[in-house]
Amino acid sequence: MGAATPATVVTTAREGAILVVTVDNPPVNALGVAVRQGLAAAMAAAQADDGIAGVLLVGAGKAFIAGADIREFGKPAMSPSLPEVCRSIEDCTKPVIAVLHGAALGGGLEVAMSAHYRLALPAASLGLPEVNLGLLPGSGGTQRAPRLMGVKAATELMLSGKHLGAKAALQAGLVDRLVESGTPVAAGLAYANELLAQKAPVRRTRDIAIANPSGALADLEALRADTAKKTRGLFSPLKIIECVQAAVQLTFDEGLARERALFLECLDSPQRAGLIHAFFAERETAKIPEAQAAQPRAFKTLAIIGGGTMGAGITVSALDAGFTVTMIERDAESIARGQKNVEKVYDGLIAKGRMTEEGKAATMARYTPSTSYDEIADVDLVIEAVFEDLEVKKAVFKELDRVCKKGAVLATNTSYLDIDAIAAATSRPQDVIGLHFFSPANIMKLLEIVVPAKVSADVVATAFELAKKLKKVPVRAGVCDGFIGNRILAVYKQAADYLMEDGASPYEIDEAVRGFGFAMGPFQVTDLAGGDIGWATRKRRAATRDPKARYVEVADRICERGWFGQKTGRGFYLYPQGARVGQPDPEVLAIVDAERAKKGVTPRQFTPEEIMRRYMAAMVNEGAKVVEEGIALRPLDVDVTFLSGYGFPRFRGGPMKWADMQGLPQVLADIQAFEKEDLLFWKPAPLLVKLVAEGKNFDSLNKAA
Numbered sequence: 048m049g050a051a052t053p054a055t056v057v058t059t060a061r062e063g064a065i066l067v068v069t070v071d072n073p074p075v076n077a078l079g080v081a082v083r084q085g086l087a088a089a090m091a092a093a094q095a096d097d098g099i100a101g102v103l104l105v106g107a108g109k110a111f112i113a114g115a116d117i118r119e120f121g122k123p124a125m126s127p128s129l130p131e132v133c134r135s136i137e138d139c140t141k142p143v144i145a146v147l148h149g150a151a152l153g154g155g156l157e158v159a160m161s162a163h164y165r166l167a168l169p170a171a172s173l174g175l176p177e178v179n180l181g182l183l184p185g186s187g188g189t190q191r192a193p194r195l196m197g198v199k200a201a202t203e204l205m206l207s208g209k210h211l212g213a214k215a216a217l218q219a220g221l222v223d224r225l226v227e228s229g230t231p232v233a234a235g236l237a238y239a240n241e242l243l244a245q246k247a248p249v250r251r252t253r254d255i256a257i258a259n260p261s262g263a264l265a266d267l268e269a270l271r272a273d274t275a276k277k278t279r280g281l282f283s284p285l286k287i288i289e290c291v292q293a294a295v296q297l298t299f300d301e302g303l304a305r306e307r308a309l310f311l312e313c314l315d316s317p318q319r320a321g322l323i324h325a326f327f328a329e330r331e332t333a334k335i336p337e338a339q340a341a342q343p344r345a346f347k348t349l350a351i352i353g354g355g356t357m358g359a360g361i362t363v364s365a366l367d368a369g370f371t372v373t374m375i376e377r378d379a380e381s382i383a384r385g386q387k388n389v390e391k392v393y394d395g396l397i398a399k400g401r402m403t404e405e406g407k408a409a410t411m412a413r414y415t416p417s418t419s420y421d422e423i424a425d426v427d428l429v430i431e432a433v434f435e436d437l438e439v440k441k442a443v444f445k446e447l448d449r450v451c452k453k454g455a456v457l458a459t460n461t462s463y464l465d466i467d468a469i470a471a472a473t474s475r476p477q478d479v480i481g482l483h484f485f486s487p488a489n490i491m492k493l494l495e496i497v498v499p500a501k502v503s504a505d506v507v508a509t510a511f512e513l514a515k516k517l518k519k520v521p522v523r524a525g526v527c528d529g530f531i532g533n534r535i536l537a538v539y540k541q542a543a544d545y546l547m548e549d550g551a552s553p554y555e556i557d558e559a560v561r562g563f564g565f566a567m568g569p570f571q572v573t574d575l576a577g578g579d580i581g582w583a584t585r586k587r588r589a590a591t592r593d594p595k596a597r598y599v600e601v602a603d604r605i606c607e608r609g610w611f612g613q614k615t616g617r618g619f620y621l622y623p624q625g626a627r628v629g630q631p632d633p634e635v636l637a638i639v640d641a642e643r644a645k646k647g648v649t650p651r652q653f654t655p656e657e658i659m660r661r662y663m664a665a666m667v668n669e670g671a672k673v674v675e676e677g678i679a680l681r682p683l684d685v686d687v688t689f690l691s692g693y694g695f696p697r698f699r700g701g702p703m704k705w706a707d708m709q710g711l712p713q714v715l716a717d718i719q720a721f722e723k724e725d726l727l728f729w730k731p732a733p734l735l736v737k738l739v740a741e742g743k744n745f746d747s748l749n750k751a752a
């Protein structure tokens with residue numbers, strides 16, 4: 048494919064007195080510099096040509112225009128700017144009609160709002176999602192949307208980043224007409240000719256007065272208070288409100304100038320860099336060698352083995368995606384419980400008014416509960432989610448090997464176990480793969496696809512296809528203890544334990560981690576998940592633990608008292624009367640003190656910043672090891688794992704992106720300083736040392752892959 052030029056990405060054709068201007072810049076008609084030049088040239092041509100009475104703006108392919116070209120952000124600006132293009136459209140003295148048949152997002156909607164009339168087709172999707180990228184609509188969107196749809200609705204649209212369908216957009220006043228069928232050009236020409244026949248005037252959005260300015264300002268105040276509370280630490284949402292306030296209080300041109308200044312501030316913010324990294328990284332993780340080497344196998348029917356927490360969640364996820372699912376459990380009582388676990392999810396939706404009884408019945412019609420493996424002889428894909436015990440899993444896979452048809456994909460949801468060993472229990476290791484869902488599996492986006500040694504490429508490609516169908520974010524992982532996510536989690540959790548023993552309280556650590564942007568700190572997470580789970584793992588591993596490695600016993604002391612967290616009303620925190628938010632517990636602090644005294648530790652003070660330097664250094668160092676060992680294909684796979692599965696603050700882009708933004712020399716220097724305290728734990732990852740020596744960052748590996 049040749050380089051995009053204005054003439055190739057924006058074409059014009061005369062249809063009578065109408066100039067049809069088509070943006071054709073696959074895949075989504077993003078407004079890169081060539082498109083902007085092409086649009087500016089087309090508008091100038093339409094203006095200059097006396098034979099042209101109106102202009103139709105359409106998009107080729109599936110989108111109208113999905114926005115500015117995100118890849119250009121952070122690079123030097125090129126002329127014309129999008130606000131200039133929008134101005135040339137709005138200034139046109141002949142009616143300009145935009146036809147929205149697919150995504151009209153961000154700058155795409157700003158172009159449409161600069162046109163004088165807007166026609167939508169049923170698949171149109173309109174929105175100003177810049178906030179998801181750390182930005183605000185920067186081409187007049189914050190000034191034009193409030194004029195078209197009212198201040199409150201426009202501000203809510205921009206703060207949420209949500210898309211409106213064609214009908215909702217019509218109701219909101221964003222489009223003038225909705226037609227049910229036709230191609231964009233045919234429907235657009237019919238509408239344009241009708242407007243010309245009526246001598247419809249040029250209607251400029253900028254000339255619309257904002258209704259009830261004092262009421263609008265009160266709405267903005269309420270939104271400001273709500274946003275400050277909900278979007279802790281985010282930069283662009285409050286700037287969006289500032290722009291809309293300018294739309295209410297200033298002239299249109301002054302408002303535009305304010306919007307530009309604030310847009311540029313957002314563009315310069317590290318949050319913009321983090322969020323845009325996240326956007327592209329999530330689209331990169333599906334680019335894996337096996338998908339290029341092989342086609343996925345066909346699959347329609349699924350079996351889930353185990354109906355506990357995970358089996359039920361995975362079943363709901365599969366039913367929601369339209370699959371037929373057979374669930375297998377050990378006995379009649381367990382399968383009845385499994386079915387109840389599934390129904391509980393749908394009953395919850397019914398209670399919230401998000402599902403009807405009929406909807407539930409239709410969904411459950413695709414679900415078959417059973418205790419007999421013979422029922423799944425013909426299914427295409429099996430996901431095992433039984434107890435986390437290698438012998439139990441091996442027995443299940445022997446059974447699957449016996450009953451399942453040739454070519455069926457056999458997957459395990461194990462969190463830690465050796466999938467090569469599970470595969471070896473069958474006569475067909477080429478069909479065995481790991482599908483590590485996260486709890487609750489019908490909600491959490493992450494799916495670690497764990498690739499054992501003998502699996503065939505088409506099975507890996509099938510797993511990625513399944514992720515797409517289930518609307519999950521897939522990340523390819525290699526086999527090791529904990530794969531990508533849980534392996535790294537174990538290490539930074541240890542860093543948190545060391546911090547606690549060295550002087551920071553669990554409450555200070557949790558607060559620092561929340562201050563960084565996580566919704567919860569590590570000790571809150573332990574209390575939520577149940578302290579007994581980690582305790583069981585620690586006991587199991589006690590015999591194989593390196594005797595030289597530092598081991599913090601505080602959590603064991605807490606569990607010995609039966610304090611397993613929220614479910615027992617007490618853990619690291621107190622939960623009086625079933626409270627969901629915990630309170631600090633002086634007895635826990637006394638336990639911590641006693642453990643310190645036992646080890647002869649003199650407690651030190653740690654600032655939140657010092658806490659986070661250690662927490663993040665541990666995460667990044669293990670992340671580098673995971674990349675170096677090939678467990679993760681690229682640093683971006685580690686980032687996406689943490690963004691989609693571990694609540695890592697999206698605006699920071701993920702741990703590896705965070706490290707790049709700090710500068711790897713700084714991160715390495717920290718690790719080397721900590722190494723003086725504990726040679727074993729803080730050993731720098733060789734990859735990190737190498738990158739620093741070569742003056743490179745993690746992103747250089749993303750680009751090279």
Ligand code: 3HC
Nearest residue numbers: 077113114115116117118150152153154176184185186330
């Ligand atoms: N710029 C550059 N590339 C873009 C892009 C954009 N605005 N939007 C999508 N792409 C790329 C994707 O990276 C992907 O590339 P790849 O094939 O190389 O991985 C390709 O287009 C297809 O994208 P998806 O895989 O996401 O395709 P879908 O069909 O699932 O979704 C979409 C299409 C809904 C348009 C989705 O891509 C999307 O949400 N895009 C971003 C929309 C957006 O945020 N627009 C605002 C941009 S900021 C702006 O306009 C600022 C302005 O106010 C000044």
Ligand code: NAI
Nearest residue numbers: 353354355356357358376377381432433434435461462486
């Ligand atoms: P669970 O204890 O809630 O459910 C396990 C279910 O398996 C039980 O209902 C049990 O009756 C059933 N079962 C046991 N042996 C069986 C057999 N031979 N045949 C059929 N069914 C059998 O456990 P949970 O939490 O659902 O975990 C299941 C798996 O998912 C484990 O491997 C776990 O490591 C993994 N996992 C768990 C996560 C979590 O947060 N709970 C997250 C990600 C993975």
